[in-house]
Amino acid sequence: MGNEKETPFVTAFLLMLKLFNYPLPGNIGDLFSLCQRLSHTMHLSSYSLDMIMDHNPRSYKSGNSDHRNTYDFIIVGGGTAGSLVATRLLDTKNKYKILILEAGSEPTWLTHSPFFNLFNWNNNDTTWGYYSSPQKGACIACRKKKVKYVQGKALGGTMNVGWNVYSRGNPLDYAAWVEATGDSSWSYEKSIKWFKKTENYRGKFDDFSSHGYSQTSTIKVTAQGIQPLVKEWLEGATHLKLNTTDPNDYQTQSLLKKEIWRKNLKITRFAQVNKIVFDSKHYAKGVIYRRNHQDIEVHANKEVILAAGVFNTPKLLMLSGIGPSQHLRDIGIKVKKNLEHVGQNLADQPTTFFGPVTVVHDKTFLPRRNLTYSTIIQYYVNQSGILGWDMLSGLGYYSTPSSQSPDHPNIAVTLMPMGVDPDTHKVVNTALSMKHGYMEKFLRDHKDNDAVWLAVTLARPASRGSVRLKNDDPHSHPVIDPNYFMEKEDVTNIAEGMTLVQSLTNTPQWSQVDAKLVDTQFPGCEKFKLKSLPYYECVAQHFTLSIGNIGGTCRMGKTAEDSVVNSKLLVHKVKRLRIxxxxxxxxxxxxxxGTAVMMIAERAADMITDKWTHEVARHRDKSDSGSDE
Ligand SMILES: Cc1cc2nc3c(=O)[nH]c(=O)nc-3n(C[C@H](O)[C@H](O)[C@H](O)COP(=O)(O)OP(=O)(O)OC[C@H]3O[C@@H](n4cnc5c(N)ncnc54)[C@H](O)[C@@H]3O)c2cc1C
Structure with a gap:
């Protein structure tokens, strides 16, 4: 950049930034509520506009003005998976008529900057506002001992609030999928084809056999390296003889943007689907959704595709009478099909923070120092500057000694270059729903320090939880219990992960930036020796959060006795219903x-296209059995 000639426009722009280079007035709390009010106003206007259009359909000039109620495919949820499947089905020559029903609307403007994205986490217009039930051995420092679940409620789904990390996982993770399903096509080697399909790789580890390079792909993957301390991160790991390979991140784009004008796609926003409708032969024939205080039934000629996410998909199945029969009876829902595994097997990666580790001046993001008019203008005009930093800038995987699986890491560590200033506790308390008092006490002696935090995630937890219905009201939140640390090995493993991080920040590479773990003990863990394993176990049990990598509530498997869907993603015991x-x-x-979900969605789109191309041929042969399994 330094060698490039400045145009008059660039000179004027840089001058303007200098003029505006002073901090915002007020504190971070004011900024939180200002952002919230602004985005709420925008949300309300968008809702009102939709409702006006509903009453005057002819004035709706977009390609979405189709008001029929029968489609080829109905997709419930326009999130990560739903929007990708729709995009791919539209790419086929078949001219399928597709309806996407999305409970939310558009993502807010706050989504664009990784820092401002944190402000989205409390936005009840664009997230579902879910919390877990109180945890027994975790979340002690969280409000009501509940973990906060940030789930996106807008086109683009949870990816709108995500961390921007593109990470596929370990081949052995997918070997476990092969074992669960008995279907070898889910192996990592065979899945690469679908990972590549989404990827437009521009990173540093070129390899045509494992990366996708198509410019028309949905996700642009770039190598990390622009941010300070990433160098120390990588060199420190090399010092510990850990591998440093293939770091990558992705930049989310709205997958559907270019599709929105197609005539055969209709996207209905503010449409919460509350029931799947079946015919007498157990075919999913459509859904009922609620919009503008009205219940509307729509039908699918071919399939109903569920993409409502890890909590709302099992919720919708149970509301429709598909789930554990005893539970459904207990809350007064008529059982359509008993499927014991709906809502079971909830797996969530519990996460805690190691830090803050203070470092030399000006290496990290300090809201009070760096959140200025000029950095905001610079980001929104030019997509550059400190507000473009990914809040998670370095990523590493590690196998703890207790896991005894050196080739299959069970800990993920991410570097977060966020300094500590007098408002940090407010950001943490609000974004992570922490109980008042803990962060205030913990950070009391550390103000205006450049620092990093290292998020330590138990990537392969043994504990399993569940999602259940609270009652038969579709608008009630589901009862979510991740059962964090119910298996003792989970606490041991995450604490061992923290010990690794400690050795990483003690390497000569980190000494060069004067890295020092603060010597204040986390409130509630004072009785343990700082930096000991029991101390880290205590911190993990107090300061527990969900990093959003959650799955398993409608798990794929072999039969209705061990799962909810088969390896073709079709729901057992009913027909033409896919998740x-x-x-x-x-x-x-x-x-x-999220990275795995995109691969699943790519595969699902191919499965659907294959099935219905063959179905047409079979129909011609008059041999349609109608059976999915
Ligand atoms: C904070 C956070 C950070 C993350 N960071 C990363 C990351 O860096 N990398 C990564 O790979 N993964 C990441 N993840 C995980 C990733 O975002 C999710 O796994 C992925 O987005 C899930 O996709 P999905 O399609 O299953 O659900 P979603 O993307 O959540 O889509 C579900 C959609 O369905 C809609 N919906 C729900 N119920 C209904 C209904 N009844 N009717 C109509 N519409 C409905 C929702 O509003 C939503 O739009 C992160 C998650 C979180 C929470």
Missing amino acids: VDASVVPTLPNGGT
Whole structure:
């Protein structure tokens, strides 16, 4: 950049930035509520506009003005998986008529900057506002001992609030899927084809056999390296003789943007699907959704595709009478099909923070120092500067000694270059729903320090939880219990992960930036020796959060006795009902579930196209059995 000639426009732009280079007035709390009010106003306007259009359909000039109620495919949820499947089905020559029903609307403008994205986490217009039930051995420092679940409620889904990390996981993760399903096509080697399909790789580890390079792909993957401390991160790991290979991140784009004007796609926003409708032969023939206080029934000629996410897909199945029969009876829902595994097997990667580790001046993001008019303008005009930093800038995987699986890491560590200033506790308390008092006390002596935090994630937890219905009201939140640390080995493993991080920050590479772990003990863990294993266990049990890598609630498997869907993602015991979202993963990959979900969605789109291309041929032969399994 330094060699490039400055145009008059660039000179004027840089001058303007200098003029505006002073901090915002007020504190971070004011900024939180200002952002929230602004985005709520935008959300309300968008809702009102939709409702006006509903009453005057002819004035709706987009390609979405189709008001029929029968489609080829109905996709429930326009999130990560739903929007990708729709995009691929539209790419075929078949001219399928597709309806996407999305409970939310558009993602907010806050989504664009990784830092401002944190402000989305409390936005009840664009997230579902879910919390877990109180945890017994975890989340002690969280409000009501509940973990906060950030689930996107807008086109683009949870990816809108995500960390931007593209990480597929370990081949052995997918070997477990092969074992669960008995279907070898789910192996990592065979799945590469679908990973590549989504990827437009521009990273540093070129390899045509494992990366996708198509410019028309949906996800642009670039190598990390622009941020300070990533160098120390990589060199410190090399010092510990750990591998440093293939770091990557992705930049989310709205997958559907270019599809929105197609005539055969209709996207209905503010449409919460509350029931799947079946005919007498157990074919999913459509859904009922609620919009503008009205219940509307729509039908699918071919399939109903569920992509409502890891909590709402099992919720919708149970509301429709498909789930554990005793539970459904207990809350007064008529059982359509008993499927014991709906809502079971919830796997979530518990995460805690190691740090803060203070470092030399000006190496990290300090909101009070770096959140200025000029950095905001620079980011929104030019997509550059400190607000473009990924909040998770370095990523590493590690096998703990207790796991006895050196080739299959069970810990993921991510570097977060966020300094500590007098408002940090407010950001943490609000974003992570922490109980008042803990962070205030913990950070009391560390103000205006450049620092990093290292998120330590138990990537392959042994504990399993569940999602259940609270009652038969579709608008009630589901009862979510991740059962964190119910298996003792989970606490031991995460604490061992923290010990590794400690040795990483003690390497000569980190000494060069004067890295020092603060010597204040986490409130509630004072009785343990700082930096000891029991101390780290205590921190993990107090300061527990979900990093959003969640799955398993409609797991894929062999039969109705061990799962909810088969390896073709079709729901057992009924017909023409498919699930394509994070709920189907049988076990969590140790990478990001979003990355795995995109691969699943790519595959699902191919399965659907294959099935219906053959179905047409079969129909011609008059041999349609109508059976899915
Ligand atoms: C904070 C956070 C950070 C993350 N960071 C990463 C990362 O860096 N890398 C990575 O790989 N993964 C990441 N993940 C995980 C990833 O975002 C999810 O696994 C993935 O987005 C799940 O996709 P999905 O299609 O299953 O669900 P979603 O993307 O959540 O889509 C579900 C959609 O369905 C809609 N919906 C729900 N119920 C209904 C209904 N009844 N009717 C109509 N619509 C409905 C929702 O509003 C939503 O739009 C992160 C998750 C979180 C929470």
